[in-house]
Amino acid sequence: MTELSAHLPQFQHGQLTENFPDNHLSNTNDNSERRRHDNSDRRRNDNPESETNGQPQSNIQQVVEQDEEEDEELTLKYGAKHVIMLFVPVTLCMVVVVATIKSVSFYTRKDGQLIYTPFTEETETVGQRALNSILNAAIMISVIIVMTILLVVLYKYRCYKVIHGWLIISSLLLLFFFSFIYLGEVFKTYNVAMDYITVALMIWNFGVVGMICIHWKGPLRLQQAYLIMISALMALVFIKYLPEWTAWLILAVISVYDLVAVLCPKGPLRMLVETAQERNETLFPALIYSSTMIWLVNMAEEDPESQRKPSKNSTYDKKAPANQTQNEDAEADDGGFSQEWQQQRDNRIGPIESTPESRAAVQALPSNSQTSEDPEERGVKLGLGDFIFYSVLVGKASATASGDWNTTLACFVAILIGLCLTLLLLAIFKKALPALPISITFGLVFYFATDNLVQPFMDQLAFHQFYI
C-alpha cells in the first residue's frame, strides 16, 4: 500500500497494487508492539527473577518451573482462542474475494497487465510462456525487495514523516479509488441504476471513516472490518491483473522471500523489527490486523471506565515505567503487524522492571487481576499482506480452477491449517515468524493436486452418483 502513491502516474490501467513491502513489514513490525504488550508476561517472568534474588536457592527452582509451566499453559489456552480469532477475519476476507470473483465478471476479465509484469503470457510456445512468467515474477519480487529495503532505510534514518505520508496516501488511494471501481462493477453486474451524487456520498463516507479508523482511533470491530475490506480489494486487483503462471510463481517466491526476510539475521524485515525494538517504539499503524484490542474494549465497557483506566495505568506504572505511555497509545490506536505472539521474553525490557517496587507490586497482585489483564496483553497480530496473499490464492483457485468449488474449498482448508501450524510454532518459538510460507505451500500443493488429481476422480464419481 505504501508504494501506491509513488507509482500513480506510471500505470496503464491506473491500478496500483504495491503493498508487498507492507506485507513484509507487517511480518516484522509487530515485534515492537508485541513488546509493548509484553508487560503482563514480563511481569510474570520477573516474578521468578525477583524471587531468585530474594529467596533461598531450593525454592527458586520450583517457583521458576511452576511459573514457567503456568505461563506456558496460559499461553496455549489463550493461543487457541487467538487462533480462532484469526480464523474469522481470514475466512471473511476469503469469502468476500470468492463471492466477488464468482459474481462480478470484471475481476476475471483480462484487461491488460500491470506495468510490473510487462511480459505477456499469450505466447505461442509453452517454453516462451514459462520464461515470460519467470521474468515477470523476478521483476515483481525485485520491486518488492527494493521497496522493503527503502522502507527499512527510511525507518533507520528516522524519516517518519515520509513513511507516514506514504502510508496515508496509499490507504487513501485504496479506500477511495479502488472501492469506487469495485462499487461500479458491482452495480454493473446487478444492473442497478445509480447516480453520481449518491455514489460520491457513499464513497466519501466510506473513505473518510476508513481513514479515521485505520490511522487514528476507532471501534475495534470497525477497524478490523475496514482492514479486511482493503485486503480483499487489494487481493481482487492482484487476481485481475496478474496473469496465471506469473501469479502462482509470485506466490511461491514471495513465501520463500518472506521466510528469508524475517528469519535471516541480515533480512530487511528482521532489521526493521530489531531497530523498532531498540528504539522502544511502535511501528506503523494501518498495516496489521490485531486481535488484541477487543479485551480493552470489553473491559472498558464492563467496568466504569474511569475506575478501570487509572487502575490499569497504575499497575502498568509499577511494572513498566518506561513503557506506560506507549502502552496507552498502542492500545488506543493499535494497528498490528505481522505475526507475533505477544509474550516475547525480551531481555531488554526485563531489567527495567526488576526494581524492588515492581517486584512488590507483582507479588502483591491478586491472581485474578493478573489473569484478567493477561488476555488484554496477549493477542496475535497478522500482517495485512498475509491476508492479501491468502485471498489471492483462494481467489485465483476459484477463478481459474476446473474443479471449481472443490479446489477452492481444498485451498481454503489448507490455508487455515497452515495458519494453525504457524500459530503453533509462534507459541513455541515466541518470536516474529513469517506467516506466509507454510500456508501458501499447503495452499499451492492442494490447489495443483486437487485441480489435476482429485477433480477428475470426483467428477467421475459424481457422474455415476457414487459416494465414497
Add this chain to the structure above:
Amino acid sequence: AFFWLVSLLLASLIWFVSVHLSDREDAKLQHGLLIFGAAVSVLLQEVFRFAYFKLLKKADEGLATISEDGRSPISLRQMAYVSGLSFGIISGVFSVINILADSIGPGIVGIHGDSPYYFITSAFLTMALVLLHTFWGVIFFDACEKRRYWCLGLVVGSHLLTSGLTFLNPWYEASLVPIFLITLCTGLWAFFTAGGSFRNILKCLSCK
C-alpha cells in the same frame, strides 16, 4: 477435514495413475477402476481417521498435563464427535457442492435418459453420508480407546458397504433404503456407545 482431504488426495492419485496406465477406451475397465478407486479411497479415509485419532490422543495427553486439574478440557467423546462431524462435512461438501452449483444454472435434469431425481437423491445421500461419518467417528474413537477391534472392523465394513451400495445408483430403491437403514442403526449404536440410554432420553424429555 484436512486429514480427509489428504486421504482423498492420495486416493485420487492412485486412481489417476491407474487410469493413465490402463486402457482409456475400455468402458468396463474404467468402471471397474472407478470402483477400485472408490474402495481404495474408503480404506484410506479410515486409515486417516485412525491417524487423526492418534494425533488427538497425543494432544489430549499434552493438554491434560498442562491443565489445572489434570484432566483435559475437551473429553475424548467430544473430540470423536467433532472429528466425525468434520470428516462428514468435508466429505459431504465435496460430494455435493458442484451439484448444487450446477443446480442453479439453466438445464433439465435427466434429459439424456438418466433419472430425473438426481438432485434430490444426491441431497438425501449426502445427508446420510454426513450423519454416517459423524456416527462412525464416535464409534471409531470409542473402539480405539477400548481396543475393541471388532468394532473397528465393523465400522470399516459398514463404510465399504455404504459406498458399495451407492454403486447401485440409479436403482434408488436398492441403494437409498438400505443406506438409510444403515444410518439409523449406526446412529443408535453411536448413541449407546457415547453413553446414552433410554433413561437419558426420558430424563432429557421430562426436563423440558
